[in-house]
Amino acid sequence: MDYTIKIGGEAGQGIQTIGDTLARVFSRTGCYVFSHQDYESRIRGGHNFYQIRLSDKPLSASKDSVDIIVALDRDSVTHHERELKEHGRIIYDSSALRLKYDKPSFLDIPFADLAVQSGGDRIMVNTAATGAVLGMLGMELSHFLDIIGETFRKKGDEVVLANKNVALAGYEHAVKNCTRCSFSVIAGAASKPKMLIGGVEAIGLGAVASGCKFYSAYPMTPSTGIMNYLAAKEKEYGIVVEQAEDEIAAINMTVGASFAGVRSMTGTSGGGFALMVEGLSLAAMTETPVVIAVGQRPGPATGFPTRTEQGELQFLISAGHGEFPRIIFAPGTPRQAFSLTNRAFDLAEKYQIPVFILFDTYLADSQWTLDGLDASRVLYMDYRLRGDAFKQVADYKRHAFTESGISILGVPGDAEHLVVTDSDEHDEEGHIVEDAATRVKMVQKRLDKKLPLIKREIASPFVYGDHKPAVIITGWGSTYGVMKEAVDELSKSRSIAMLHYSELFPFPHTERFDYVRFLQNAKQTICIENNATGQFSRLMRAETGYAFTTHIHKFDGRPFTVETLVGEINGHLGKL
Amino acid sequence: MVTLENYKGQVPAWCPGCGNFPILKSFKEVMVELGIEPHQFTVVSGIGQAAKLPHYTKCNTFNGLHGRTLPVATGIRLANHEMPVIIVTGDGDCYGEGGNHLMAAMRRNINVKLFVHDNQIYGLTKGQPSPTTGEGMVTKNMPFGVITEQFNPMALAVALDCSFAARGFAGDPDHLKSLMKEAINHKGFSLIDILQPCVTYNKVNTYDWYRQRVYHLESDYDPEDRKAAFSKALEWGKRIPIGVIYRNHRPTFEERLPMIAGKPLVHQAFDLTKIQTAFKGFY
Numbered sequence: 001m002d003y004t005i006k007i008g009g010e011a012g013q014g015i016q017t018i019g020d021t022l023a024r025v026f027s028r029t030g031c032y033v034f035s036h037q038d039y040e041s042r043i044r045g046g047h048n049f050y051q052i053r054l055s056d057k058p059l060s061a062s063k064d065s066v067d068i069i070v071a072l073d074r075d076s077v078t079h080h081e082r083e084l085k086e087h088g089r090i091i092y093d094s095s096a097l098r099l100k101y102d103k104p105s106f107l108d109i110p111f112a113d114l115a116v117q118s119g120g121d122r123i124m125v126n127t128a129a130t131g132a133v134l135g136m137l138g139m140e141l142s143h144f145l146d147i148i149g150e151t152f153r154k155k156g157d158e159v160v161l162a163n164k165n166v167a168l169a170g171y172e173h174a175v176k177n178c179t180r181c182s183f184s185v186i187a188g189a190a191s192k193p194k195m196l197i198g199g200v201e202a203i204g205l206g207a208v209a210s211g212c213k214f215y216s217a218y219p220m221t222p223s224t225g226i227m228n229y230l231a232a233k234e235k236e237y238g239i240v241v242e243q244a245e246d247e248i249a250a251i252n253m254t255v256g257a258s259f260a261g262v263r264s265m266t267g268t269s270g271g272g273f274a275l276m277v278e279g280l281s282l283a284a285m286t287e288t289p290v291v292i293a294v295g296q297r298p299g300p301a302t303g304f305p306t307r308t309e310q311g312e313l314q315f316l317i318s319a320g321h322g323e324f325p326r327i328i329f330a331p332g333t334p335r336q337a338f339s340l341t342n343r344a345f346d347l348a349e350k351y352q353i354p355v356f357i358l359f360d361t362y363l364a365d366s367q368w369t370l371d372g373l374d375a376s377r378v379l380y381m382d383y384r385l386r387g388d389a390f391k392q393v394a395d396y397k398r399h400a401f402t403e404s405g406i407s408i409l410g411v412p413g414d415a416e417h418l419v420v421t422d423s424d425e426h427d428e429e430g431h432i433v434e435d436a437a438t439r440v441k442m443v444q445k446r447l448d449k450k451l452p453l454i455k456r457e458i459a460s461p462f463v464y465g466d467h468k469p470a471v472i473i474t475g476w477g478s479t480y481g482v483m484k485e486a487v488d489e490l491s492k493s494r495s496i497a498m499l500h501y502s503e504l505f506p507f508p509h510t511e512r513f514d515y516v517r518f519l520q521n522a523k524q525t526i527c528i529e530n531n532a533t534g535q536f537s538r539l540m541r542a543e544t545g546y547a548f549t550t551h552i553h554k555f556d557g558r559p560f561t562v563e564t565l566v567g568e569i570n571g572h573l574g575k576l
Numbered sequence: 577m578v579t580l581e582n583y584k585g586q587v588p589a590w591c592p593g594c595g596n597f598p599i600l601k602s603f604k605e606v607m608v609e610l611g612i613e614p615h616q617f618t619v620v621s622g623i624g625q626a627a628k629l630p631h632y633t634k635c636n637t638f639n640g641l642h643g644r645t646l647p648v649a650t651g652i653r654l655a656n657h658e659m660p661v662i663i664v665t666g667d668g669d670c671y672g673e674g675g676n677h678l679m680a681a682m683r684r685n686i687n688v689k690l691f692v693h694d695n696q697i698y699g700l701t702k703g704q705p706s707p708t709t710g711e712g713m714v715t716k717n718m719p720f721g722v723i724t725e726q727f728n729p730m731a732l733a734v735a736l737d738c739s740f741a742a743r744g745f746a747g748d749p750d751h752l753k754s755l756m757k758e759a760i761n762h763k764g765f766s767l768i769d770i771l772q773p774c775v776t777y778n779k780v781n782t783y784d785w786y787r788q789r790v791y792h793l794e795s796d797y798d799p800e801d802r803k804a805a806f807s808k809a810l811e812w813g814k815r816i817p818i819g820v821i822y823r824n825h826r827p828t829f830e831e832r833l834p835m836i837a838g839k840p841l842v843h844q845a846f847d848l849t850k851i852q853t854a855f856k857g858f859y
Contacts, residue, residue: 028859195858208854211846214655233854234835238844240654245680249647252640256651259638260659261842264651282641375851411842412636413659416615422639431586431631432639
């Protein structure tokens with residue numbers, strides 16, 4: 001079983017409501033789900049879609065071919081009819097589209113009339129459509145009815161009941177009239193409800209689990225979801241979320257809160273991060289831990305605000321005036337987004353450095369099913385000197401010279417010791433200096449001594465597929481899922497593996513796993529990136545001297561799908 | 577007992593006769609007279625001659641970037657609202673580079689004390705006009721004189737309903753000290769614009785120039801009358817009022833946040849076991 005459902009329509013028609021609800025019904029049934037969205041930078045109108053794939057086996061990417069299209073506008077038909085599989089169906093309401101399609105693949109369902117006739121309102125067309133899809137798939141309605149109860153509880157029993165009746169009407173209409181529907185949903189063996197989580201929520205959840213207490217940001221797609229998630233958890237978990245006046249303020253507030261003694265984070269997109277660069281350098285000079293989530297979207301400038309790209313890797317590596325250490329993580333899945341956000345907090349505090357979570361719109365907006373997250377694997381260690389422990393220290397210098405370069409962070413006000421730091425070059429106490437000898441020792445402390453320790457924290461890239469592959473596809477960040485599925489597809493006829501980097505900078509050691517030799521032993525190596533210039537392949541060459549034999553670059557603002565990537569790879573391999 | 581000895585810092589690198597000296601002296605005396613110890617508060621400063629002040633005394637210090645004092649101070653207050661925060665900055669830093677943050681801080685009413693050493697010139701970069709430089713002043717980079725309207729921090733403060741807005745003068749330290757004490761004890765965002773001669777680069781706004789013009793606000797002046805305060809804020813030229821121009825009793829930003837109503841964030845323990853509840857939200 002491997003079905004794809006696409007819901008298309010104008011912004012404001014409720015595509016996301018239908019999509020989110022269906023995805024939740026599937027995950028509660030125990031199915032594996034992968035969903036992604038494609039939307040324009042507007043609140044009303046235009047053409048958007050939400051695509052959900054469900055299976056009894058784990059999923060990690062979207063496919064191009066579709067089984068069911070829910071067409072809420074005519075564009076959904078014109079743009080997507082060609083994506084329909086042989087036995088696929090398009091459901092629509094001819095009264096809403098003011099057009100009747102006579103082809104056998106079309107099924108006209110009067111969503112609006114069904115809503116009104118079953119005691120509901122015209123605005124419940126989406127409930128009718130969701131019910132109809134479940135009817136076509138031969139699924140039970142119970143999970144959907146539960147979700148209706150949860151969603152509309154606050155609106156009162158009448159609204160709940162009306163929506164339930166409309167759902168049933170849509171469902172029964174589809175069961176009765178979709179005579180050519182041959183779909184049959186089977187859940188996984190155990191059929192236990194699964195966790196359904198998107199990339200930005202996973203970053204937010206990772207922050208909560210890491211004891212993040214302060215988050216400041218300026219709204220910008222695709223990072224706003226982190227702020228929204230944390231704001232919803234503010235009271236329960238004691239987190240202050242502050243919308244700053246601009247990104248410059250956001251990072252400076254984050255630095256201030258961290259200096260005062262709490263774990264702090266900010267998030268933005270490429271354009272907003274451009275404003276934060278000065279503050280990044282401040283965090284580095286004052287050795288104040290900060291976690292920064294940067295969500296990539298196509299640039300330059302405003303670019304494609306709601307679309308995806310992997311264009312900020314080189315920017316993050318070199319951002320900030322002056323020389324200082326930093327860590328860059330690029331999760332490929334919501335599970336990695338959760339665990340790498342957790343590690344980002346741990347390492348930022350441990351080494352008193354800025355740590356980045358580099359994601360993109362595609363990862364932010366795609367939802368995956370997980371069998372669960374394990375709280376016992378969450379790292380939490382308080383590296384700071386607080387309360388009585390701080391009082392008992394005989395002598396305290398904020399930037400004391402030490403063997404490791406790490407000088408312990410004291411919480412200002414907790415003891416009589418003063419905590420002093422400066423964006424100017426400073427002495428061990430934190431006071432402004434001009435002398436060359438102190439400067440040299442401070443650079444050694446901040447950079448030379450810490451860097452080897454930081455490098456040791458970076459994990460090796462992940463290998464999937466053949467262990468002695470003739471072909472290796474390599475990528476980083478959000479292409480994880482689609483590369484994995486491409487390997488599954490291609491390994492039926494070829495010796496192929498994927499090499500995926502989620503811990504990018506400092507570039508991983510080759511001591512534990514010599515990935516350079518691994519690449520050299522393959523006949524063909526393809527570096528796959530969602531950008532125009534191959535930023536990762538340049539990094540690989542700069543750090544190791546290794547040059548990939550082939551590159552696949554996609555920079556149209558859209559993510560790779562399994563079929564297109566497999567096609568591209570086959571195209572290159574065919575030329576051999 | 578805290579004494580001036582506790583507030584002894586590095587030897588200042590300011591020009592002899594600089595208006596920063598009496599401000600520094602007033603600052604130290606105020607802290608001693610209020611019985612506040614150096615570790616009990618934090619000074620945030622930016623970049624400029626004024627911003628070096630915390631190094632010349634003793635206190636928890638975050639000497640950050642040019643123009644960015646207010647967001648850093650806001651972050652500190654939100655993490656620990658029991659920690660008094662004083663910002664020491666200049667006219668270029670706060671009114672020029674950091675203008676957006678100034679407006680936001682006044683609107684938030686974050687309870688920090690902002691002392692702006694306003695010498696109406698850039699000293700550290702050697703004599704360029706600042707937002708408060710008077711029209712017509714000739715500088716190296718403005719050979720035909722400044723043609724931009726002079727910035728009026730008091731009028732901005734009244735317009736944005738700033739909780740406490742006062743003007744002091746470095747040449748009248750007793751009066752300045754009383755303003756500093758009032759600002760520190762006021763509950764809410766407090767701005768003191770401190771007129772401060774720059775003996776090296778500002779040959780117009782000298783000690784004498786200020787002495788001929790400044791006067792203490794009349795005893796019957798009511799700083800809580802916003803319309804009267806706006807008129808007073810516009811007074812500049814032949815006569816310059818010093819004292820509390822405007823004051824209100826708006827609730828502070830900190831006291832409106834339910835998350836920190838119990839105790840400061842920094843003293844709230846983290847309980848990892850509660851994460852299970854957040855996990856459940858995704859099923």
